[in-house]
Amino acid sequence: MLAESLALSALLFTIGVVGVLTRRNAIILFMCVELMLNAVNLSFVALSKVHGVGGQVFVIFVMTVAAAEAAVGLAIIIAIFRHRQSVNLEDINLLKG
């Protein structure tokens, strides 16, 4: 059961990574990151079956932090939208070189 959970977690994590790499919309990108975090959460939960509650405690922390991050992140995306009228990351390249 542990191995399957970890495999699923890895799969989800990979899906998240691939999403980040391929998508161009800031919000979707952010969603993919959230997917990665939750994949890790799955691992933690699975592992805590072996190692005790530490992993589950960690999951609570991660969820809390992810919520805070989501709040800040969405605010940032709104801020950029106000400037560029777009959240397409292809358009956002003032800073380069």
Next chain:
Amino acid sequence: MQTEPLATGHPLADTIARFAWLIPVFPLVGFVLNGLLSLRAAGHPGPADPSAGGHGHDGHHRGTGGTGDGHADHGHDDGHHAARHPAAALVSLIGPGVLALSFAMTLAILYQVWVVDNALREPYVLTLFSWMPAGKLSVDAAFQIDQLSLVMMSIVTGIGTLIHIFSVGYMQDDPGYPRYFAYLNLFIFFMLLLVMGSSYPLMFVGWEGVGLCSYLLIGFWFSDKANADAGKKAFIVNRIGDFGFLVAMFLMFANFGTLTFAGVGEAAMGAQLGGALVTAICLFLFLGATGKSAQIPLFVWLPDAMAGPTPVSALIHAATMVTAGVYLIARSAVLFSMAPVAQLTVAVVGALTAVFAATIGLKQWDIKKVLAYSTVSQLGYMFVGVGVGAYSAGVFHLMTHAFFKALLFLGSGSVIYAMHKAYHATHSHEDAQDMRNMGGLRKHMPVTFVLMWIATLSIAGIPPFSGFFSKDEILASVFARTHGSTLAEAHWLGIPGSVVLYGVYVLGLAAALMTAIYMTRMMLYTFHGPNRTGEKEAAHLKEAPWIMTGPLVVLGVLSAVGGFVNMPALYAGEYSEQLHAWLEPVLAEGTGITLGEEGLHLSHATEWTLIAIAIAIAAIGIAIAWTRLKPEALVAAKDAKAEEGIEKTLLHKWYVDEAYDKTVVKPTLGISRTLLWKGIDTGIIDGLLVNGSALVVRAVGWAGSQLQSGRVGTYAWVLLIGVLSVLSAFSFR
């Protein structure tokens, strides 16, 4: 400063000889005083400023063409005939004065040598201070007084004094008058160092120093590029020789551990006869000598050196400096005698130079050029002498040559002086040194005419003039050594030594023949026949003042009778070979090695035959020139046709300068500029390696910054590359 431990107990130590260091110091003082006077005047621009009207006479001078003396131009063009240097009187006193003091001092020492018993069985070495002590090397500033150096000192100071006096008249109107005497005094100082130094390094100081003064004096009228070029050429060519001198010293120090004459001589005695080491040392020394004494292949600077004032040519480029190479070999007599192959080289090169230069002398029009090639040729003679181990004969010819060649140069100076005055009076721009512009001068300059003939007969080898004795002795020595000497037994480039010596002898005769021809030619064109100077100008031709002709007379006497100091034993009886005897303590050892235990003696018959041949050759030469050359047919330089064929080749000195230029100078400059500087320096090192690597780094940086596209997607991909690399590094350890 340490006092001389070596000299204590020497018979001369308590005599005036212990002040011998004053001899070079006098001219040094003269140099300093004259130099200061020259600068002082320069520093205070006034009516007598040397550069006043400098422009005008530059232009004028170029107009005269060639490398001629431009002395009369200087300071005259603006019409101020009284534009003598403000300090001229003082300079006229100091310049020759210090020389006279040195000469007097030299005579005083000579006198002491005469009166003190066994005064110079051993050389008297006067150590002043330690010059370059480093490790095992110890070079002292020390003078060596012996018979050889005394002869040289006498020539240098004696002839030097005469030429200084002559210069007072010759240079009187030159704006650079104090500078001239400063240089001249400095030259004498270095020349005395050269002949008095007790070790090779000290001699080298003088060696280089005279080269330096020669450079300064050749380029004395530096405003003309040709003069400055000639000075530079002299110095650089001499430096090639100096390189040889240096290497010879390295070899001596590395193998003998000492550089003093005494030490090296002693060590050389213990070396292997004909061994590679002594041969190498001698050949390198000879390379030095070819530079200073203008022998093949380094003779090219001397003719150009005639660009200097004529008294300079007389003093430096005839009487003293150029003979330094001969002196060097005589000094190293033992060393050379231990290396017969090197000796033969010296003799062959000397003989070849004698002939080669004589051929060129046949076709020169510039009176000083004739004398210059004559000098080269006569120096070749001297080398033949010292080359075959007849060191005293070489020195003898050195001495007589100093007399008659100084006379010839000063005489020609007189002529040029007169020509200049004449052309100047009529504002003509003709060449005052071209013999085609002279002719018939005997009417105008009788004293000079007579004296010059004495010198000519002397150099041609007509008895009883001095040149006859010295030249004859050299030729006889060569002949004598064809059998039984170490030279005859040695092989030179595979040729038996005796064959080589016969060849040398024949070459010597050939050179003697040509010498007689070109000297007679010079006299004919200059003093005989009709005058070609121009009608107006001829009226202004007149004898030089007595301050100039005076020294000429003295030299004339010396040229005439100077040979008597070393007449052959054949007919002179108890008065024979006095110079030879005098020099014996210094040179006998070397000669002895060459000749063997009991020496070599020619039969009287042979000797008489040789003398007859020599006289005949000289007489034939004069006769050829006298009968074949027609001064009447000559036209002035401006109307002359260009030469053709062999004459052109001779006039252009066999195109040696051009050949050197093409094979050495141009390639060196070309390689330096295109290959080394532009190629390696700015091309490979700077361009490719330094700036190239900087460029590569910058290019990579630019590429990197292009990757920084500003797009989050790119960044994520790069990040992923990192992730994969790290993970694979962790997985596949």
Next chain:
Amino acid sequence: MTQFLDGIGYNGWILPTLLALPLLGALLMVLQGSMQKQDPDAAMRSARSLAFGIFLAEAVLSLGLWWSVDTVSPDWQAYVDAAWIPQWGARFTVGVDGIALMLILLTTLLMPLTVLGSWTSIRVKTHAYYALLLILTTGMLGVFMALDLVFFYVMWEVMLVPMYLIIGIWGGQRRLYASLKFSLYTMVGSLLMLVAIVYLGLKAGQGGPPVFAYDAVLDMARTMPLAGSFWLFGAFAIAFAVKVPMFPFHTWLPDAHVEAPTAGSVILAAIMLKMGTFGFVRFAVPLFPAVAMHPTVRMVMLVLAVIGIVYGALVALVQPDFKKLVAYSSVSHLGFVMLGIFAMTTESMQGALMVTISHGISTGALFLLIGMIYERRHTRLIEDFGGIAKVMPIFAVCLTIVSLSSIGVPGTNGFVGEFLVLIGSFPTAPYYTIIAATSVIFAAAYLLWAVQRIIYNPLVKPENEALKGNDLNWREIGLLTPLLIAILWLGVYPRPVLQKTEAAAERLVRGVEAGRMGSLGPRPRIGGR
């Protein structure tokens, strides 16, 4: 004199004082500069006087070393040792031997002259200029007296920034390129040396805290295996070779020389290049004698030295810019020093030191002369001159004498050094010496030719004619006179200098001889008088 100096405890405080005085002066200079902002001319006058005063004081103070230093003693002289960074084993340790003594005196005596040489040519930001010059002096002196590798390295690097700024701010047209090239070149070398120094310190510490004291490092380094010390020698050698500069690391020099202001060129040539050779003499060779004298390594160094000699001379031959010509001539001259060092005989070593000193004097004087004519004509191209001797005879005389010294005409300082190097090198490196000796020809060729084209030849250019009456002034004559005197004095009577360096040179040679055999051999020991 010696007694008087002992009486005031001279040896106890002189070296730190020599280091501190210029720094203090720099501080004063900055203070004075920040107070005086309006009139640049007034600022120039006050700045140069202050600088001259400080440098003069420094020179006078340093003169006592001539008497107070016992050059024969195997101990370091005027030795001062104080704690600095105890955790790293870095100490403030200074001391001199005969070799360092000469270089220190060369520095302190030359610096006032460089101020005189900058007297009127530096007109903007004068206070900053002289402050940098002062700091530079501390750095240079520090290098010569440092007996702790950390302190040495710090001083070594300290010189870089002032020189970078001096070239870059007060330099010529291509000053930006030249200054950057100078600093990057130098850094490549010196940073590798940094690694080597740290490594040596750690090794000498034997597992404990590092030890950087020269003597301790020396003892340790000589016992290192050949393979390891090869790399260390390489690191040191590259740093020093760049500074010397040896072929092929020399290309920064022409640019730096040409673009630097007069004083910068003088200091570069006269002193900073000598740090390279000094580095070889003090560090690279004695620390790793087995490597330095290893046949292959030695051959490479000798070949590079000889290439430098001939190559520098040949390239100098074709330079259109007189300053560049002198720069390449420096490459050639410094090649002699390297030849002398790696020939490793007492004579050649002393010759190398002599060349070091006399090159400083002659080339320094040459640069000063170039600066003087540049101030008047605003060009350095040889072809722009001609016939200058007619309008500026005193200049011509000085240029001639200095050139002759640079050519190495006997009677001048240049000859003594070159002669000793060559004659000393011949027994151990004959073929290299013979090739090197050919440079007597080239040296005459390039310098005399240039001198001819500058002061001789016809005076045709109106700009040059306009120089009439504008010969060297009293300040310029005054600043050249000591150099001319030194040129002749060292040429005629070099014995005092040779005597001072003899013991150190001999110890070095014997130490290296012993070191390559694997034993410690003689070396200076800690303990001042």
Next chain:
Amino acid sequence: MTFDLLNPVQLSSALLPDLLLVAGAILLMLMAAWRPDSDARQRTVGFASIGLLVLTMGLVVWMAVSGLTASDKGVIAVDGFRWMVDLVVLLGAIGTIALAIEHNVRDGIVQAESHVLVLFATSGMMILAGARDLMVVFLGIEIMSVAVYVLAGLNRRSARSAEASLKYFLLGAFATGFLLYGIALVYGATGQTQIVEIGNAIRRFDLTNDPMLLVGIGLMLIGMGFKVAAAPFHMWAPDVYDGSPTPISAFMAATVKAAAFATFMRIWYEAFYNMFSGWAPSVWWLAVVTMVVGNVVALSQKNIKRMLAYSSIVHSGYLLVAVTAASALASTAFTFYVVAYTLATFGAFAVVASMQQLGETDARISDYEGLWHVRPWLATAMAVYLLALLGFPVFGGVGFFAKWYLIQAALAAPAGLTILAVILVLTSVISAGYYLQVVRVMFMKPRPEGAPEPLPVGSLTRAVLAVTVVLILGLGLFPSRLVEMTQMNAFPRYPFSPALQMGQPQFRR
């Protein structure tokens, strides 16, 4: 005394400075929100923040000198390393706010909350400095990061600022994912989240070849690499430093990096020390790539903030050398270097901030042409910072000894990192190319015609400049006090595995 960290009261005592800062920050946030924004208000809150930071610093110093320790069992460390990092972080925060108070006007920022955000970020860093549990590490990183995400976008009028913020956020979150996954795997392999316990577990169960642990460490390395901007995880840094308000750039470049490195060091030295042979090659290469890429790309920068950003990447590479060296000496060299680097980087950004014109967002190097002629002291200070970053003795002051110390650590490392040291110095030659470029622009070029006069430098900025310059130069002449301080808290104080103690670690390059 020694804290027993299982006791909540004692744990709180051990966290006293952190708690003080957080509490103060919350109060200040309320204060900031109380009244409408204005410049005066912003200044008041700013000064109050500085006061709070100074207070915290005092507390940290007091705790540092009173020789407190804590048991190894616990989530927080009480040791010299923590206090040193705290001090660096607090000093950086003080400097940031001091700069921001005067600089915000130029960017048109009037929100007083900006200072409070700095305080929150600082509290995150302080937590990181002491964190000894991966959970705490994660929390610290997030507290710090979330605040800094916002700070980067502080200038709401600037699209560049917003873009910087967005990029930092997205990529930061992405990297956090890796870090977190790594933590999960490490937890899975060892069953521990406490750093010391992880180390113990590795030693006890000999996990040196455990694949899960190795992959976990690799993933954590990626996360850490991102936070410290090591190549190839550095791509965000130039853009973010460029777009952010300059004081915030300084804050990120100096303190954020210091804090992230602090926890990096602690985890690697205390937990993963015995995995040396596993991670050393990767970190070695990471260091090399970072040094090379940072230096090379920095050469072609025209914008001074971007140039400094690449410079900060380069210095991450140098610090990674200290991580690779893995010795007690290396940890002290690391601390020393962080101090020197923070001073210099902060100073350089302070100069950039004071050079900025009103509303200007693109700070070009060419703006500095001839600066010496109009602002000699500013130019001189900048030169000192740049030379310090270059590692030049005396003129670059302590920067040289920092580099010296690093080289010493590399050469003395058990694994012998000679080649790494050589690469370090060779790449720093390249760095001379861009550092000296700025010096030459400032000193050697004339001030261009019509170049705007730099705005007057405020007194707070002056104070920041003066303090940093004096510290750099002073410590550059007499560094021994600082060396002493860093040596008091050398890592690792935990026993090596027998394999490591016997002879050299199995790692050769």
